[in-house]
Amino acid sequence: MILKYLLEKEFxxxxxxxxxxxLMxxxxxxxxxxFPWVTTFEVQNIKVTVVxxxxxxxxxxxxxxxxxSRYFNLVGAEPSYxxxxxxxxxxxxxxxLDIPRDFEKNMIRRSGSNIQISANAVNGIKGNIGSSYLNAIVAQFATKIASEHGLKVQPAVNVITQNRFNEYLDYKKxxxxxxxTMVLILLCGFFPTLNIVSEKEIGTIEQINVTPVGKASFIIAKLIPYWAMGLIVFTVCFFLAWLTYxxxxxxxxxxxxxxxxLFIMFMSGFGLVVSNNSATMQQAMFVMFFCIMVFILMSGLFTPIHSMPQWAQDIAFFNPPRYYxxxxxxxxxxxxxxxxxxxSYMMxxxxxxxxxFWAILSYRKQS
Amino acid sequence: MNDEMGNKVIIAENLTKKFGNFTAVDHITFEVERGEIFGFLGANGAGKTTAMRMFCGLSRPTEGKGSVGGFDVRTQAEQIKKNIGYMSQKFSLYEDLKVWENIRLFAGIYGVKEGEIKSRSEELLHRLGLYEERDSFVKSLPLGWKQKLAFSVAIFHHPKIVFLDEPTGGVDPIARRQFWELIYEAADQGITIFVTTHYMDEAEYCNRVSIMVDGRIDALDTPRNLKEQFGTTDMDGVFRALARKAKRGD
Structure with a gap:
């Protein structure tokens, strides 16, 4: 069984x-x-100036x-807007936050006033979320004042949001x-990408190509170590997540x-296809880097697929990481x-x- | 194996390889007999390596016919590979594997039996004087030893023919001498040797020699006949007389 000798070599x-x-x-x-601490979308420490x-x-x-509020830092008060x-x-x-003249008078006498909130939307998420947090605080405040002064509060629809499956919107979860997923994409994608092409650069592939080794055996022997590695890393990650959080x-x-x-098998097979079709490691790296950008950005990992334009959703249909x-x-x-x-399993x-199959086909022993 | 071919283990008929407009190997025709030591000479860029790669089933011919060990180079490349050994110009054993691991890997790939691998590789390591180094990584060996190891790995599975592409490039005269002793030993066991070299003293060791110029074979005979034909005392003179006509540079 040739596979045994090839596997020994690869491991x-x-x-x-x-x-x-x-790296493993x-x-x-x-x-x-x-990373769970740094990849949070929760906005905190919003700097507020009050006029x-x-x-x-x-x-x-x-x-x-x-x-x-724990979301805001009051950084100053300015005399004018x-x-x-x-x-x-x-x-x-x-x-x-611009509080207009006669704010108190209007609040108590007419139970209403205008307040202006201007947010810096250069960082869109921060600006957007910041101003809506501030809105919520002001609205709460207005209700409180109204009831303190025995004023009739206009009945408002009170929306209660319940976050199912992740009750406290814990971003870590x-x-x-x-x-x-990112680890699997990087490890199981990049390592095989470098494998065959490095044998080409060093020249050892020549000595293999001149033997009667079967194409399928050679490729399978290349893949199995990455499957094992992927599963080990996957298990370790889950175990650590359970222990820590x-x-x-x-x-x-x-x-x-x-x-x-299924996903590890896809990524390592894909890596070998890129490797087989590249002449140098540099070329293989750039091609893989490009593909991984597409894989990640179109997978719904960071942004929901259903918010993408229809054409992008159509592309995402052919993006395997999305199903994973x-x-x-x-x-x-x-x-x-x-x-x-x-x-998703079927896809x-x-x-x-x-x-x-493509990985086996694209390995050519004769040029 | 085809009976008509008799003792001819390598046959080339108008074998040609083109890369785009460039004709690397230009309609070469010759035969190699079983058990011969065949010297395949030529200047850099003459097309020796390309021709050799076609015989080994690594490169598909553009035109012409070729057979090795009775198998067609175009359609039966994998059959050929079972019957040959090959040592490329660039050292290509695994440097991150140990000496014994390289022997074991290639023996295994060629289908040598598990039990045989161990005893035969020990015997081989003793013979090469590499037994003490069996646990060293190949990258730590001196070049002369690496070449001897590569050759031994190439003939470990007892192929019919072994192709050697500049096997002694860059090694000292003593190591070269020892290397040729290994080649003679292999030839004595009945292995046909197909070897390229740039050393004209080595050409003298061959039974027959061909000289390639710009992709064509311009001369083919025993070293003695060639020297007579060109009126020189050594192969160096023959080579200079032919290579001078070359238009391709390095």
Whole structure:
């Protein structure tokens, strides 16, 4: 059985590589201990400048209210709106809150007043979320004042949002499955990409090509170590996430593993296709880098696919990582079963067959 | 194997390889007999390596016919590969594998039996004087030893023919001498040797020699006949007389 000798070779070479085994250790640590804290979309520390033209008890109370919120830092008070905007331009403030003259009088007598909020939307997420947080605080404040003074509050529809499956909108919970996906894409994608093409650069492939080794045996021997590596890294990541954050999957662990196995098989097969079709490592790296950008940005990892324009959704239909992520989120967070995800599993399996078949075909022993 | 071919283990008939407009190998026709040491000479860029790669089933001919060990180079490349050994110009064993691991890998690929691999590689390592180095990584060996190891790996599975592409490039005269002793040993076992070289003293060791100029074979005979034909005392003179006509540079 030739495969045995080829596998021995591949595993030995992987183990002796000066960088790969270290990356295998470094990646899970970074992914679980560092990245969940930095990939948060929760906006905090929004810098607010208050322009208080009223200077009344009520306006001071509102200012305190904002200061006490954990989302805002009160960075200053300016005498005019113009100067407030100048703070935004200088970057010392993100949001200007303009409390108009007669704010107190209008609030109490007519139970209503205008307040202007100007946000710096250069960082769109921060500007948007910042001003809506501020809106919420002001609205709450207005209701409180109205009831204190026994004024009739206009009945308003009170929307209660309940975040199912991730009750407290914990971004770590949402990001960890996504981050693990990134590790699999990087490790199981890049390592095989460098493999065959490096044999071409060193010249060892020539000695292999002149032997009667079968194309399928050679490619399968290349793939198996990456499958093993991918599953080990995957397991370590999940175990660390459970130990550190107490996150355990809601659904069946076997379904998650099936998803991971299918995805790892796709990524490593894809890496070998790129490697087979490249003449130099540099070329292979750039091609892979380009493909990985597409894989990640069109996968729904960071932005929902359903918010993309129709043409982009059509492209995403042919993006295998998308199915992997869909299954992962639905099984991990919602506890879905196989039948709810059968389409995604099927798509992954089809891509696996195609790409690995292509990997064998694109390895040419004769030029 | 085809009976008509008799003792001819390598046959080339108008074998040609073109890369775009460039004709690397230009309609070469010759035969190599079983058990011969055949010297395949030519200046740099004359097309030796390209021709050799076609015989080894690494490169598909553009035109013409060729057969090695009775198998067609165009359609039966994988059959050919079972019957030959090949040592490329650039050292191409795995430098991150140990000496014994390289022997084991290639022996395994050629289908040598598990039990045989161990005993035969020990015997081989003793014979090459590499036994003490069996656990060293190949990258740490001196070039002369690497070449000897590469040759031994190429003939470990007892091929019918072995192709050697400048096997002694860059090694000292003593190591070259030792290398040729290995070649003679292999020839004594009945292995046909097809070898390219730039050393004219090595050309003298061959039974027959061909000289390639600009993709064509301009001369083919025993070293003695060639020297007579060109009226020189050594192969160097023959080579200079032919290579002077070359239009291709390095």
């Amino acid at each position: 030995k070479q992987f183990r002796r590589n000066p960088i790969f085994p270290r 250790v470094a990646f899970p640590i970074l992914i679980i201990f560092v 208080d033209d009223d200077n009344s008890t009520l306006s001071h109370r509102l200012t305190h209210e904002i200061e006490n 113009q100067l407030g905007l100048a703070d935004v331009e200088k970057g010392t403030a993100d949001v200007v 949402f990001m960890i499955p996504a981050l693990i 107490g996150f355990a999957p809601q659904g069946n662990v076997l379904l998650i593993y099936l998803d991971a196995v 992520i869909e299954i992962m989120r639905s099984v991990f967070l919602k506890g879905s079963n196989f039948m709810e995800n059968w389409f 992954l399996a089809i891509f696996d067959l195609l790409i690995n």
